[in-house]
Amino acid sequence: MTETTEPHTLAEPHTLAEPHTLAEPHTLAEHHTQSFPQAARGALADTQLRRNLGHATHTIRAKRAAAVAEMGDWEELREAGRAIKERTLRHLDQYLVALELSVTRAGGTVHWARDGEECNRIVADLVAAHGVDQVVKAKSLTTEETRLNDALAARGIQALETDLAQLIIQLAEEEPSHILVPAIHKNRAEIRELFLRTLPEAPADLSDDPHALAEVARRHLRERFLSARVGISGANFAVAETGTIAVVESEGNARMCTTLPEVLITVMGIEKVIPTWQDLEVYLQVLPRSSTAERMNPYTSLWTGVRPGDGPQEFHLVLIDNGRTSVLADEIGRQALACIRCSACLNVCPVYERTGGHAYGSTYPGPIGAILTPMLVGVKNAPSLPYASSLCGACYEVCPVKINIPEVLVHLRGQVVSGQDSVKPEAVVMNLAARMFGSRLLYEFAQRLGRLAQRPFARGGLIRLRLPGPLSGWTDARDLPALPPESFREWWRGRDRE
């Protein structure tokens, strides 16, 4: 009997850097050592979170469906999106080298970082070399993954988040709970209160109208944009053929960060490269409809290197691995690297909708997080995440690049099991069950034994018993039917005789 394939560990599993220790309710510090079920329990009882998140996810779900229904060629776009990523990932080294060449030819400088620490060091060195102590930053999940802001702070450099939700999170000293709408767990009243407390630009009579709140943020940030000398951004895509970086956004803060400063540093995971300019036509169509459910997001910036007289005169691209090559090595798990961070999977997930992002204890929550995080940090460092799913498949259905998340979840569960202690109670039970199912005699005997064993507890068709251990999770909330007096096969055999 062959074992399931061991994941190729080529490098040490990369630990996502230690989370903030904070006083606010949604901290990771309390959760990062908790398993998902433990963290979920607390989150499920948070009525504000349940309400905000339930409303938000259901709203965006319907909008996304409408935006997609408009497209007669949606399935064809998804398939192309999947195939282009497959092609790219299977020849990733070739495309990264080509990207490096194009970016360099266009006047940019390419840096390589093996892990988050190296990435942070490169960025901090670049910033420090320009003698600035403040940078403006457009939202980048990759920099959250590496905890860049903390590393810069340790070097005396303040990184100002300029994305409205990121600003909110930064001011509240919290962790993001959603990859696209990080402050989704906050409602307008909470945001108003926060701005009044932390922003000098907030007028005393500030209302909680979203327009008013956005106006305050705009004024607060404009001055910082105009005086910033260094900007930091992430990247949605990088085109190997031309050296073009693509940033997709709504507010204009990324345009500010990537156009106004003299120096631009872009941090990008190595999996974001795509082969040709033409390939953008697929992703720029599927991303907006999947993420914000719009036909097109307000601003997409596509810049190539350095352009004299227009924008930053110094451009650095930092390519980061940080565990992605481990994911790449897993033939089934590799598809997770196709992710374009649209968050459509989060928005349809019945688990995420109820537990929120913090319960996943990582930069990437929801269905994509449940597969990406264990592969980035090593399955044994996140063994509960692959089980944080009922395998309903809603995520796969909406993924614009057709990542078969349920398939990868089950695959990772196999890795958790093959890496675990075989005397674990669950493993013993599973083993026994397998033996029982492995023999007709044993199976039929177990059926009869079950009917016998339940006798003291079975009344009115139900088993009146609190099941022991983890099985109590069932009986605490649901009735358990008693085994009927005759199994199907017994009935069948009786029928045959007639």
Add this chain to the structure above:
Amino acid sequence: MSDAREAILDRIASALSEVPGDERAIDIPVARDYQRQGKLSRAKVLELFAERVSDYEASVHRVSRSKLSAAVADACQSLGLKSLALPLEVPSGWRPSNVQIIEDHAREPSALSARELDAIDGVLTGCAAGIASTGTLVLDGQGVCGRRLLTLVPDNHICVIQTTQVVETVPEALARVAGSVQDQMAPITLISGPSASSDIELSRVEGVHGPRNLIVLLVG
């Protein structure tokens, strides 16, 4: 630095050890069965463009070439603009007479700074293409499109687009500007409506950092 590069490339090669050595990237098929060409009539394309741009709370006006300057003047008036920045290349036939005009010279000392732009009420530019299916303007950072700064800092943007510049689909628009990207490394900006945010309870809020007002003049 090159240590990291070699290390990462090595890791990738090891990770992909099951990929046959003689497999080329293009051996992995990519079916492009999605729509790559427009199917609508010209009239329908322009109608769709106007409709979809206005869906974003940008206003769209169809004007004839001879009336363009007046239309720009009207737009300036409706927005309450006193000053208007524009790229040097913008033809005189576009320029309004009712506001102070400040030209931006891309590569000379008279290139406008961000702070100077912040003090100017609005900007007038052309564009490189328009996408009807998504209501998108495509700027290429050259000529009448102007430097990227111009369409970012001021609060009001008036954009002139020729009917011949409007295509139906995203693939067609990207193909149009591919050449300038490949040959001149032109910076491309796609604009679909004014700035917006959905971060507060997912309500779409207009105007966070980019221009809060966008007026599109469709000429031809």
Add this chain to the structure above:
Amino acid sequence: MLDTPVPPARVALFITCLGDTMFPDAGRAVVELLERLGTSVDFPQGQTCCGQMHFNTGYVSEAIPLVRRFVEAFGDSELVVSPSASCVAMVRDYYSRVAEVSGDQGLVDAVAELAPRVLELSELIVDRIGVVDVGAYFPHRVTYHPTCHGLRMLHLGDRPLRLLRAVRGIDLVELPGADECCGFGGTFAIKNSDTSVAMTTDKVRAILDTRAEVCTATDSSCLMNIAGSLSRQRTGVRTMHLAEILASSE
């Protein structure tokens, strides 16, 4: 009518471990229904369990002998039917993976050959037998929950609904949020019981909102989850497998 499918003369029944042990009424209904429609039913007695629980929980090697057993029990059957969408999805979508892990090319081939012949009940009736009116009579208010495996893996579409709509006397009510998971997820209900219960609660609420007497589905496992909650809360609403409704007559 040239396109009328020829109803299969015989079909082998995969009752599933859960159906066999805990929900034999659904199995009996399948037999009665198919015989009424002119299809004879075989029951290969070597069958036990499809291995889904083991496979989905990560116990892949334990699932291998179960796959073998299934192939042995049903390899000679022209057509196999099961009243469980999730078990059919396991066979059609994941047996190839288990066989691959086993490293046994013979098993890989056997699975490839057998899997396409394994159908869920509504697929068999609508596609192969070619009817939607099965002559059923069930004068009750019913709501239908499309289970996740049936919905997203087998793409059953509206087959179960078409069958239900043709039932005489039925008052069929649409379930709000129908495509949302009921929270069962196999061992998920145990390993993440709090989240599971939260999901089941919302599913039950939707069912109660329809004022239906009966909630039906193509999976006894999901129905067991829903019924457990309906019963615990003393709602007076019951569950029935689709087969039981279709087998009902005057």
